[in-house]
C-alpha cells in the first residue's frame with residue numbers, strides 16, 4: 001500500500017507501543033517504556049505455569065518456576081529491535097504494524113541459559129533445531145497457529161536465555177509473563193514470549209512465523225531469505241522541544257549537544273558513527289557498549305545557526321557494514337536500517 005494509513009494499521013499501532021524517541025536517553029529502558037509487539041492477544045498465564053521441554057531428548061521434563069530458579073542464572077543487557085522497525089518508511093508499504101523508528105529498546109533480562117536447561121533434558125545427537133512455542137493463538141493470512149519460532153542448535157548458544165525477569169522485576173504481561181526467550185543479537189521475533197513448550201526437533205521447524213513470516217522477499221513468491229540478526233543502525237535522541245502535532249524539533253542556536261544510540265547484530269560492536277548536517281558528514285564520538293549486546297551511546301556538538309536544517313546519523317560496525325541512505329525494500333517491510341533524517345528548526 002501507499003499514501004494514507006489504513007484503519008487496520010492504526011489499530012495495530014494502538015495495540016502495540018513504540019519507544020518514545022526521548023527514551024533513547026536511558027542506557028537501560030525503564031519498564032513501561034520498552035516497545036512491545038504482540039501478534040495476537042496477551043494470554044493469561046499463571047505464575048504456576050510449567051514449561052515443558054520435550055521432543056528429541058533423552059529425559060523430557062516439565063519445569064516449575066522453582067525448578068527453573070534452581071538452575072544456574074544469568075542477567076544479560078540486550079538491545080532488541082523489531083524486524084519491522086522502519087516499515088512505515090518503505091514504499092510501497094506492507095500492510096502490518098506501521099513502525100516508524102521506535103521499535104527498539106534495551107533491557108536487562110534474567111533467566112536460565114538455554115544450554116543449562118537443555119543439559120537437564122539431554123538432546124539426542126539427531127536434534128538439529130530447538131523450537132519455542134508461545135501460548136498466544138491466532139490467525140495470520142488464514143493460518144491458525146500459536147506464535148512459535150526455532151533456532152538451529154548452532155544458534156542456540158549459551159547466550160540465549162529463558163527469562164523470568166526484566167530490569168530486576170517479574171516479566172510484565174505484555175513482555176511475556178511468566179516466561180520468555182531472549183535471543184541477544186537477533187531481531188525481536190526470535191525472542192518468543194509466553195513460553196509454554198520447548199521442542200527439540202530432528203528436522204527443521206516448519207511453523208508459520210518461521211517459514212512464511214519473517215522472510216525477506218523481493219517479490220510475491222520470490223526466493224525467501226530468513227530474517228536473523230539485527231542490522232547496523234543508529235538513531236538521534238531528539239534535541240530541543242517538539243511541536244505537538246508534527247513532532248518537528250525546535251532548537252536554540254549555538255552549541256547543541258547531540259547524542260543518540262547505535263547498535264548492530266550478532267554481538268558485533270559499532271565502530272563509527274557519523275553525524276550528518278544538511279548533507280555533510282563528520283565523525284561523532286561513539287562509546288563502547290556496556291555489555292556485548294547493548295546499544296552504544298554516541299555524541300557530537302553541533303554549532304547550530306538559525307534556519308531550517310536536516311540532521312542525520314550513520315553507523316558502521318566492526319564487520320564493515322554501514323547504514324544505507326535508502327531502505328533495502330522487501331515485501332514484508334523488514335530490516336529497514338536506512339539512515340535516519342530529522343528536520344530541525346533553529347531559532
Ligand SMILES: Nc1nc2c(c(=O)[nH]1)N[C@H]1C(S)=C(S)[C@@H](COP(=O)(O)O)O[C@H]1N2
Nearest residue numbers: 035036037038039082134147188191192193
Ligand atoms: N509468543 C509471542 N512471542 C513474541 C511475539 C508474539 O507476538 N508472540 N512477538 C515477537 C516480536 S515480533 C518481537 S519484536 C518481540 C517483542 O518483544 P516485546 O514486546 O517484549 O518488546 O517479541 C517476539 N516474541
Ligand SMILES: [Mo]
Nearest residue numbers: 082083188189
Ligand atoms: Mo517484531
